[in-house]
Amino acid sequence: MSTTVLDVPSGTPARVATPRPGDRRLGRLSLNQRSIASWSVAQTVAGCVAAGVPSVGLWREPVAAAGLAVSARMVADAGLRVSSLCRGGFLTAAEPERQRDALSDNRRAIDEAVTLGTDTLVMVVGGLPAGSRDLVGARRRAEDAIAELVPYARARGVRLALEPMHPLYAADRGVFSTLAQSLDVAERFAVDEVGVVVDTFHLWWDPVLPAMIRRAGPRIASFQLADWITPLPPDALLSRGVPGDGHIDFAAITGMVVDAGYRGDVEVEIFNGDLWAAAGSDALETIIRRYVELVAPHLLA
Amino acid sequence: MSTTVLDVPSGTPARVATPRPGDRRLGRLSLNQRSIASWSVAQTVAGCVAAGVPSVGLWREPVAAAGLAVSARMVADAGLRVSSLCRGGFLTAAEPERQRDALSDNRRAIDEAVTLGTDTLVMVVGGLPAGSRDLVGARRRAEDAIAELVPYARARGVRLALEPMHPLYAADRGVFSTLAQSLDVAERFAVDEVGVVVDTFHLWWDPVLPAMIRRAGPRIASFQLADWITPLPPDALLSRGVPGDGHIDFAAITGMVVDAGYRGDVEVEIFNGDLWAAAGSDALETIIRRYVELVAPHLLA
Numbered sequence: 001m002s003t004t005v006l007d008v009p010s011g012t013p014a015r016v017a018t019p020r021p022g023d024r025r026l027g028r029l030s031l032n033q034r035s036i037a038s039w040s041v042a043q044t045v046a047g048c049v050a051a052g053v054p055s056v057g058l059w060r061e062p063v064a065a066a067g068l069a070v071s072a073r074m075v076a077d078a079g080l081r082v083s084s085l086c087r088g089g090f091l092t093a094a095e096p097e098r099q100r101d102a103l104s105d106n107r108r109a110i111d112e113a114v115t116l117g118t119d120t121l122v123m124v125v126g127g128l129p130a131g132s133r134d135l136v137g138a139r140r141r142a143e144d145a146i147a148e149l150v151p152y153a154r155a156r157g158v159r160l161a162l163e164p165m166h167p168l169y170a171a172d173r174g175v176f177s178t179l180a181q182s183l184d185v186a187e188r189f190a191v192d193e194v195g196v197v198v199d200t201f202h203l204w205w206d207p208v209l210p211a212m213i214r215r216a217g218p219r220i221a222s223f224q225l226a227d228w229i230t231p232l233p234p235d236a237l238l239s240r241g242v243p244g245d246g247h248i249d250f251a252a253i254t255g256m257v258v259d260a261g262y263r264g265d266v267e268v269e270i271f272n273g274d275l276w277a278a279a280g281s282d283a284l285e286t287i288i289r290r291y292v293e294l295v296a297p298h299l300l301a
Numbered sequence: 302m303s304t305t306v307l308d309v310p311s312g313t314p315a316r317v318a319t320p321r322p323g324d325r326r327l328g329r330l331s332l333n334q335r336s337i338a339s340w341s342v343a344q345t346v347a348g349c350v351a352a353g354v355p356s357v358g359l360w361r362e363p364v365a366a367a368g369l370a371v372s373a374r375m376v377a378d379a380g381l382r383v384s385s386l387c388r389g390g391f392l393t394a395a396e397p398e399r400q401r402d403a404l405s406d407n408r409r410a411i412d413e414a415v416t417l418g419t420d421t422l423v424m425v426v427g428g429l430p431a432g433s434r435d436l437v438g439a440r441r442r443a444e445d446a447i448a449e450l451v452p453y454a455r456a457r458g459v460r461l462a463l464e465p466m467h468p469l470y471a472a473d474r475g476v477f478s479t480l481a482q483s484l485d486v487a488e489r490f491a492v493d494e495v496g497v498v499v500d501t502f503h504l505w506w507d508p509v510l511p512a513m514i515r516r517a518g519p520r521i522a523s524f525q526l527a528d529w530i531t532p533l534p535p536d537a538l539l540s541r542g543v544p545g546d547g548h549i550d551f552a553a554i555t556g557m558v559v560d561a562g563y564r565g566d567v568e569v570e571i572f573n574g575d576l577w578a579a580a581g582s583d584a585l586e587t588i589i590r591r592y593v594e595l596v597a598p599h600l601l602a
Contacts, residue, residue: 133550139508167468170506171548172531181508205471207440207482230473234535247472249434 016293018285021052025296026288030083032057032224032269035287036280041066043280045078051284055081055265057224058116060109072115082118083265084161084222085109091145092126092138092175099145102126106149113158120221121153122161122197127172138175143185150193161221162186163197166205168236179203179212186219195221198257199269201240204228204248213256220262224269225250225295238273243290254298266295317594319586322353326597327589331384333358333525333570336588337581342367344581346379352585356382356566358525359417361410373416383419384566385462385523386410392446393427393439393476400446403427407450414459421522422454423462423498428473439476444486451494462522463487464498467506469537480504480513487520496522499558500570502541505529505549514557521563525570526551526596539574544591555599567596 019025031053033044041062048056056075063071063085075082088109093099113121125142128135146160153160162182165174176182179196186194196219203209205228213220227246233239243250254266268287275283320326332354334345342363349357357376364372364386376383389410394400414422426443429436447461454461463483466475477483480497487495497520504510506529514521528547534540544551555567569588576584 128548133548135506135548135550136553167506168533171529177506177508204436205468205478207478228472232469232537236533236537247429247434247436249436252437 016289018289019052019292021050023052023292025292026052027054028264028266028299029053029288029291029296030055030057030081030265030267031284031287032084032086032267033059033062034086035268035270035275036283037271037276039280041071042074045074045080047280047284048080049078050281051288053284053288054079055083055267057084057086057267057269058082058118059086060112063112063116068112068115072117076117081265082116083267084120084122085113085116085118087122087124087163088149088160089124089142089163089174090126091142092129094129094132094137094141099141103145103148106145107152110149110153110156110158114156119157119159120161120195121158122163122222124163124165124174125176127170127175135170135175139181142175146185146194147188150189154190154193159192159195159221161195161197163199164202166202178206179216180208183212183215183219191218195219197222197224198253198262199224199226200243200248200250200253201226201228204253209253210256213253213260217260220257220260220264222267223257223262223264224267225291226268226270233273235273238271238276240270240272242270242272242275242286243268243294250294251298254295258299266291266299317590319590320353320593322351324353324593326593327353328355329565329567329600330354330589330592330597331356331358331382331566331568332585332588333385333387333568334363335360335387336569336571336576337584338572338577340581342372343375346375346381348581348585349381350379351582352589354585354589355380356384356568358385358387358568358570359383359419360387361413364413364417369413369416373418377418382566383417384568385421385423386414386417386419388423388425388464389450389461390425390443390464390475391427392443393430395430395433395438395442400442404446404449407446408453411450411454411457411459415457420458420460421462421496422459423464423523425464425466425475426477428471428476436471436476440482443476447486447495448489451490455491455494460493460496460522462496462498464500465503467503479507480517481509484513484516484520492519496520498523498525499554500525500527501544501549501551501554502527502529505554510554511557514554514561518561521558521561521565523568524558524563524565525568526592527569527571534574536574539572539577541571541573543571543573543576543587544569544595551595552599555596559600567592567600
């Protein structure tokens with residue numbers, strides 16, 4: 001199952017017509033803006049409106065480039081929901097002054113979430129500090145930093161959504177590697193203070209995933225979609241596939257998330273060089289078709 | 302921490318002199334022959350004898366190329382131990398006839414282990430069949446096949462050593478992804494029937510690794526070493542680093558394995574393009590130096 005981006009899936013699903021704006025199957029779809037990396041906030045908003053996608057997942061960098069207040073107004077004027085802001089985190093520094101800077105930056109991210117009108121800040125907690133092999137220490141520092149941020153976030157109505165990352169990224173991106181581990185941290189806090197992200201790309205391989213999604217229940221703060229493709233593309237950071245191009249059973253995982261009670265938006269978040277090279281509107285059309293084919297039917301069950 | 306193969310580690314350890322044959326620090330070192338892929342069985346045997354490495358991990362393909370009986374005699378005549386045979390497995394086929402073929406091939410692998418004088422057959426259970434997204438089914442078939450092989454292996458004094466593979470390989474190589482999952486399967490059988498492989502590359506990221514290594518205890522049938530390097534090399538199958546070149550804390554994991562009671566050979570198994578491109582004797586010298594520096598001291602604790 002190689003990448004067949006911008007084409008019909010190589011696997012079993014049949015082609016579907018692209019739904020029109022207003023199609024109720026799109027009612028919970030959110031476009032994470034990093035799926036179409038070339039688009040500014042303005043282009044993302046316009047593209048979603050044109051295609052009938054009612055929700056967006058925003059990233060801090062393009063929001064900053066467009067201006068925070070301007071971005072917030074564009075999204076609100078367009079009537080779009082903001083399913084999440086990506087991302088806080090990077091809380092594993094060993095030096096106290098660097099950790100203080102990271103905490104300040106995370107407080108700014110919480111403020112930005114408020115301005116943008118989302119209650120969900122995705123947290124990618126960070127990898128090992130350069131030169132360090134102390135994975136236990138990095139995990140402990142991340143956990144301590146989450147605890148320090150919770151009062152600030154709670155006071156502003158923002159939930160910290162811990163994102164377990166594929167173990168592929170344990171060294172350089174996220175030392176929270178499983179849903180179980182993220183829940184162990186999240187459960188120290190109230191349900192509306194700290195949640196978790198269920199991202200199919202990061203978690204599909206986990207033998208205890210069904211039990212952990214059940215356990216997560218109301219802690220599921222975000223449900224994100226990307227496929228696992230083989231061979232793994234050379235750049236591990238751009239290795240996510242469009243749903244249908246890889247090995248993940250989206251019906252099964254969507255069913256677990258629905259059964260756990262999740263009723264929120266479903267974000268398509270794909271980092272993929274081929275998708276990024278395509279015209280944005282073509283990429284979005286492919287994303288919508290795959291979502292309608294592979295995921296939306298299982299949200300209605 | 303990039304690959305600095307054939308040089309001193311980029312991290313903390315200080316250079317050590319290469320130990321001479323007979324050095325007691327080499328007493329438990331095993332060279333997995335895939336670490337020096339260009340070497341035949343004869344070259345591997347000669348190289349280990351010259352360097353004072355008392356044990357080898359053999360692979361079926363080079364053994365077949367040299368001849369099974371010839372290989373067994375070479376190893377025995379040289380006075381080397383065979384710490385394991387790699388590998389059985391690939392037991393996830395959905396079609397009954399393909400599964401029957403796989404079982405037959407695994408019985409041959411068990412026979413080869415006996416001939417070569419090892420009681421440990423490493424099992425890489427296989428990935429998803431082509432076109433399948435049924436991870437649960439693939440895992441169940443692998444487990445059923447292990448159960449079917451156990452009586453044959455037990456009667457010949459061979460232990461099946463289940464190898465949990467990094468989740469990176471769940472789709473295309475091994476659907477047993479964690480030590481916990483492998484132990485769930487192994488514990489259906491007697492300790493001397495089914496064990497597990499603790500490979501640092503595959504397992505280092507696991508948040509529950511210390512508890513699972515304790516749980517494994519006498520089920521640890523093999524302890525294998527390779528480092529996790531970043532950025533991940535473009536070919537995910539050749540992404541293992543020489544200990545010291547990456548992010549893994551070998552002292553910590555070796556300590557866990559020792560505390561769990563493991564007293565067997567320690568196999569260095571590295572799939573790495575740079576290492577494979579080097580002269581075999583240079584590669585082996587680097588492997589030995591790193592082992593003596595980073596692992597051997599913690600075996601004596």
